[in-house]
Amino acid sequence: MPHFTMDYSANLDGKVDFDALCRVVHAEILGTGLFETGAVRVRAIRCEAYAIADLLDENAFIDMSFRIGEGRSQEDKRRTGEAIFTAVTEHLRKLFETPHFALTLEIREIDPALSWKKNAIHPRLRKTDG
Numbered sequence: 460m461p462h463f464t465m466d467y468s469a470n471l472d473g474k475v476d477f478d479a480l481c482r483v484v485h486a487e488i489l490g491t492g493l494f495e496t497g498a499v500r501v502r503a504i505r506c507e508a509y510a511i512a513d514l515l516d517e518n519a520f521i522d523m524s525f526r527i528g529e530g531r532s533q534e535d536k537r538r539t540g541e542a543i544f545t546a547v548t549e550h551l552r553k554l555f556e557t558p559h560f561a562l563t564l565e566i567r568e569i570d571p572a573l574s575w576k577k578n579a580i581h582p583r584l585r586k587t588d589g
Contacts, residue, residue: 460528460569460576461494463543465503467521468511474519475551477503483550484523487543493535494527497584517559523547525566528574540566 463484467475481501488499511518525543527536544564554560 460526460574461488461499462526463488463499463501464524464526465501465521466506466524467503468509468519469505469507470516471519471521471554472505474554475521480547480550483546484543487546488539491535491539491542493531493539495581495584497578497581511561515559517557518561519554519559520561520563521547521551523562523564525564526569527566529568529571536566536568540564 465477465480465484467477481503485499485501488494488501489496509520511520523543525540531539544562547564548555548562551560551562554562
Protein backbone atom coordinates (compact mmCIF):
# COMPACT_ATOMS: atom_id res chain seq x y z
CA MET A 460 0.00 0.00 0.00
CA PRO A 461 2.75 2.50 -0.69
CA HIS A 462 1.15 5.43 -2.50
CA PHE A 463 3.50 8.28 -3.37
CA THR A 464 2.02 11.57 -4.58
CA MET A 465 3.82 14.67 -5.78
CA ASP A 466 1.80 17.86 -5.96
CA TYR A 467 3.70 20.41 -8.02
CA SER A 468 3.31 23.98 -9.16
CA ALA A 469 2.36 24.30 -12.83
CA ASN A 470 5.31 26.61 -13.48
CA LEU A 471 7.55 23.53 -13.37
CA ASP A 472 6.15 22.36 -16.71
CA GLY A 473 9.06 22.12 -19.12
CA LYS A 474 11.57 22.27 -16.27
CA VAL A 475 10.94 18.84 -14.73
CA ASP A 476 10.33 15.54 -16.53
CA PHE A 477 7.72 14.16 -14.14
CA ASP A 478 7.56 10.78 -15.89
CA ALA A 479 11.27 10.34 -15.21
CA LEU A 480 10.93 11.66 -11.66
CA CYS A 481 8.12 9.17 -10.95
CA ARG A 482 10.42 6.36 -12.12
CA VAL A 483 13.23 7.62 -9.87
CA VAL A 484 10.91 7.52 -6.87
CA HIS A 485 9.50 4.13 -7.90
CA ALA A 486 13.01 2.66 -8.07
CA GLU A 487 13.90 4.05 -4.63
CA ILE A 488 10.74 2.64 -3.09
CA LEU A 489 11.40 -0.83 -4.51
CA GLY A 490 15.09 -0.55 -3.63
CA THR A 491 14.23 -0.49 0.06
CA GLY A 492 12.97 -4.09 -0.11
CA LEU A 493 10.08 -3.09 2.15
CA PHE A 494 7.26 -3.02 -0.41
CA GLU A 495 5.75 -5.40 -2.95
CA THR A 496 6.01 -4.35 -6.60
CA GLY A 497 2.27 -4.75 -7.15
CA ALA A 498 1.43 -2.28 -4.41
CA VAL A 499 3.61 0.65 -5.46
CA ARG A 500 1.88 3.73 -6.92
CA VAL A 501 3.76 6.90 -7.81
CA ARG A 502 2.02 9.88 -9.35
CA ALA A 503 2.51 13.58 -10.01
CA ILE A 504 -0.39 16.00 -9.79
CA ARG A 505 -0.14 19.42 -11.42
CA CYS A 506 -1.45 22.34 -9.35
CA GLU A 507 -2.59 25.23 -11.49
CA ALA A 508 -3.63 27.48 -8.62
CA TYR A 509 -1.08 28.22 -5.90
CA ALA A 510 0.47 31.04 -3.88
CA ILE A 511 4.08 30.49 -2.80
CA ALA A 512 6.05 32.50 -0.25
CA ASP A 513 6.51 36.09 -1.46
CA LEU A 514 4.34 35.43 -4.55
CA LEU A 515 7.14 35.78 -7.12
CA ASP A 516 6.20 34.10 -10.39
CA GLU A 517 9.48 32.14 -10.32
CA ASN A 518 8.65 30.44 -7.01
CA ALA A 519 7.90 26.74 -7.46
CA PHE A 520 7.29 23.69 -5.30
CA ILE A 521 7.01 19.94 -5.19
CA ASP A 522 5.24 18.58 -2.12
CA MET A 523 5.72 14.82 -1.76
CA SER A 524 3.47 12.63 0.35
CA PHE A 525 4.17 8.94 0.95
CA ARG A 526 1.31 6.95 2.47
CA ILE A 527 2.28 3.49 3.67
CA GLY A 528 0.65 0.64 5.56
CA GLU A 529 1.64 -0.11 9.13
CA GLY A 530 4.30 -2.58 10.13
CA ARG A 531 7.60 -0.87 9.34
CA SER A 532 9.99 0.27 12.02
CA GLN A 533 10.71 3.93 12.64
CA GLU A 534 14.24 3.30 11.33
CA ASP A 535 12.91 1.69 8.12
CA LYS A 536 10.60 4.66 7.54
CA ARG A 537 13.41 7.16 8.21
CA ARG A 538 15.81 5.29 5.93
CA THR A 539 13.18 5.12 3.18
CA GLY A 540 12.39 8.82 3.45
CA GLU A 541 16.06 9.77 3.35
CA ALA A 542 16.71 7.57 0.30
CA ILE A 543 13.77 9.02 -1.61
CA PHE A 544 14.51 12.62 -0.61
CA THR A 545 18.18 12.27 -1.56
CA ALA A 546 17.37 10.73 -4.97
CA VAL A 547 14.76 13.39 -5.77
CA THR A 548 17.03 16.21 -4.60
CA GLU A 549 19.81 14.90 -6.85
CA HIS A 550 17.41 14.53 -9.79
CA LEU A 551 16.23 18.14 -9.30
CA ARG A 552 19.63 19.66 -8.46
CA LYS A 553 19.31 22.36 -11.16
CA LEU A 554 16.17 23.75 -9.49
CA PHE A 555 18.17 24.38 -6.31
CA GLU A 556 20.56 26.65 -8.23
CA THR A 557 17.93 29.39 -7.96
CA PRO A 558 16.38 30.79 -4.77
CA HIS A 559 12.85 29.93 -5.92
CA PHE A 560 12.26 26.21 -5.31
CA ALA A 561 10.87 24.31 -2.31
CA LEU A 562 10.81 20.52 -1.89
CA THR A 563 9.05 18.66 0.92
CA LEU A 564 8.40 15.02 1.84
CA GLU A 565 6.15 13.55 4.51
CA ILE A 566 5.57 9.87 5.29
CA ARG A 567 2.19 8.93 6.75
CA GLU A 568 1.18 5.56 8.12
CA ILE A 569 -2.33 4.46 7.13
CA ASP A 570 -4.69 3.19 9.82
CA PRO A 571 -5.62 -0.34 8.63
CA ALA A 572 -9.03 -0.13 10.30
CA LEU A 573 -9.88 2.80 8.05
CA SER A 574 -8.40 1.59 4.76
CA TRP A 575 -10.05 -0.60 2.12
CA LYS A 576 -8.20 -2.14 -0.82
CA LYS A 577 -8.78 -4.50 -3.73
CA ASN A 578 -5.82 -5.19 -6.01
CA ALA A 579 -5.96 -7.40 -9.10
CA ILE A 580 -2.29 -6.68 -9.87
CA HIS A 581 -0.89 -8.56 -6.86
CA PRO A 582 -1.95 -12.07 -7.98
CA ARG A 583 -0.41 -11.58 -11.43
CA LEU A 584 2.91 -10.30 -10.08
CA ARG A 585 3.08 -12.82 -7.26
CA LYS A 586 2.89 -15.63 -9.86
CA THR A 587 5.90 -14.23 -11.73
CA ASP A 588 7.87 -13.40 -8.57
CA GLY A 589 7.49 -16.84 -7.04
